[in-house]
Amino acid sequence: MNLEILTPEKKLYSGEVYGVQMPGISGSFEVLEKHAPLVSALKAGNLKILKDKQNNTAQFEVQGGFVEVLRNKVTVLVEGAKQLGE
Amino acid sequence: MPGQLKEVRNRIGSVQSTQQITKAMKMVSAAKLRRAQDAIIQMRPYAKKLQELLSNIVSSSEGGSEMTLAAERTVEKVLLIVVTSDRGLCGAFNANLIKLAKATIAEKYADQNKKGNVTIWSIGKKGYEHFVKHKYNTEATYKDIFQNLTFENVQVCAQAAIHSFRSKQVDAVEIIYSEFKNAGTQRFVVERFLPIPKVAGKKGGNRADFIFEPAKEQLVAELMPRILNTQLYKVILDSNASEHGARMTAMDKATENANEMLRALKISYNRARQAAITTELTEIVSGAAALQG
Numbered sequence: 001m002n003l004e005i006l007t008p009e010k011k012l013y014s015g016e017v018y019g020v021q022m023p024g025i026s027g028s029f030e031v032l033e034k035h036a037p038l039v040s041a042l043k044a045g046n047l048k049i050l051k052d053k054q055n056n057t058a059q060f061e062v063q064g065g066f067v068e069v070l071r072n073k074v075t076v077l078v079e080g081a082k083q084l085g086e
Numbered sequence: 087m088p089g090q091l092k093e094v095r096n097r098i099g100s101v102q103s104t105q106q107i108t109k110a111m112k113m114v115s116a117a118k119l120r121r122a123q124d125a126i127i128q129m130r131p132y133a134k135k136l137q138e139l140l141s142n143i144v145s146s147s148e149g150g151s152e153m154t155l156a157a158e159r160t161v162e163k164v165l166l167i168v169v170t171s172d173r174g175l176c177g178a179f180n181a182n183l184i185k186l187a188k189a190t191i192a193e194k195y196a197d198q199n200k201k202g203n204v205t206i207w208s209i210g211k212k213g214y215e216h217f218v219k220h221k222y223n224t225e226a227t228y229k230d231i232f233q234n235l236t237f238e239n240v241q242v243c244a245q246a247a248i249h250s251f252r253s254k255q256v257d258a259v260e261i262i263y264s265e266f267k268n269a270g271t272q273r274f275v276v277e278r279f280l281p282i283p284k285v286a287g288k289k290g291g292n293r294a295d296f297i298f299e300p301a302k303e304q305l306v307a308e309l310m311p312r313i314l315n316t317q318l319y320k321v322i323l324d325s326n327a328s329e330h331g332a333r334m335t336a337m338d339k340a341t342e343n344a345n346e347m348l349r350a351l352k353i354s355y356n357r358a359r360q361a362a363i364t365t366e367l368t369e370i371v372s373g374a375a376a377l378q379g
Contacts, residue, residue: 006131006132006135007132007237008128008132008133008315008319009125009129009237011131025308026299026300037296037297038296038298039142039297039305040297040298040299040300041300041304041309064312065312066139066305066308066309068135070296075135077132077135079237079238079241079312079315
């Protein structure tokens with residue numbers, strides 16, 4: 001599925017991923033391939049991108065924001081984010 | 087005569103060096119303008135998606151949900167956010183903004199102003215200096231945003247405005263800024279910030295059966311402040327770009343004027359030179375003639 005992370009300052013990430021873990025407002029959750037359409041609010045925390053089925057990940061520390069899942073495309077809108085060290 | 091010649095030469099020199107400065111400033115502004123425009127373009131996808139999200143939510147819920155941020159009440163206290171620039175030398179840019187702010191106060195909020203209920207938050211040093219000098223009710227907390235222009239700083243200001251509206255310290259918030267059209271034109275506008283103008287849920291936004299987490303009302307409540315943050319951020323970026331655009335035009339005009347002046351000066355320089363040569367020649371010729379005679 002396709003993942004996009006947008007902040008007001010720039011497009012932070014864009015590409016094909018296997019899954020993504022996000023800090024939802026009422027608890028962390030994970031979105032995988034073919035997830036049903038979803039709109040959710042995020043709180044500040046860590047966002048983890050699972051790039052493939054192997055343990056290939058990237059982590060971001062994000063401010064609050066929103067996520068929209070629609071037709072296998074995940075759009076994360078956060079007000080600020082920075083990548084954490086590998 | 088040689089004295090006049092030298093004077094003109096000096097003036098030509100000084101006009102030339104001024105022209106060099108204006109030329110350099112124009113170039114610098116052009117570069118900064120490009121960067122400012124890039125920032126606007128970078129922000130666009132985020133803002134667009136946020137709007138989309140809102141219309142998705144609103145269109146898939148029946149009645150418009152009532153929110154405190156959209157509640158109209160009788161306007162007794164007003165907050166104006168006036169966005170000017172930190173630096174001068176950009177033509178009538180700041181003057182126009184200040185004029186517009188004053189006109190707005192005089193026309194729309196004359197009553198409130200009489201009671202001293204109009205507060206101005208100046209963003210940008212130029213406007214701040216002016217309003218302080220003319221004894222307006224100003225607050226300077228956010229005047230230095232342009233020195234370090236990040237979303238985070240802007241968002242702090244937006245949140246503060248939202249907070250004052252929520253806690254009923256003010257009943258309306260308006261922003262006065264300059265919208266960026268292109269490098270040559272700016273549009274000076276007054277824009278309502280709070281209460282939020284009615285959200286028109288665009289039709290056809292409801293493309294899928296979304297799962298909402300948490301409930302819609304809560305989502306909207308979360309979404310609203312963020313949209314406002316983005317709105318203010320856009321305002322700031324716009325006026326930043328406008329400032330550089332205005333400066334670029336002003337400096338271009340200045341360079342042109344310097345060229346004009348140089349042309350006129352060159353003509354009078356050549357005339358003076360010609361005159362000096364002619365007198366010298368006449369002196370020599372008449373001197374020689376006197377010796378012969």
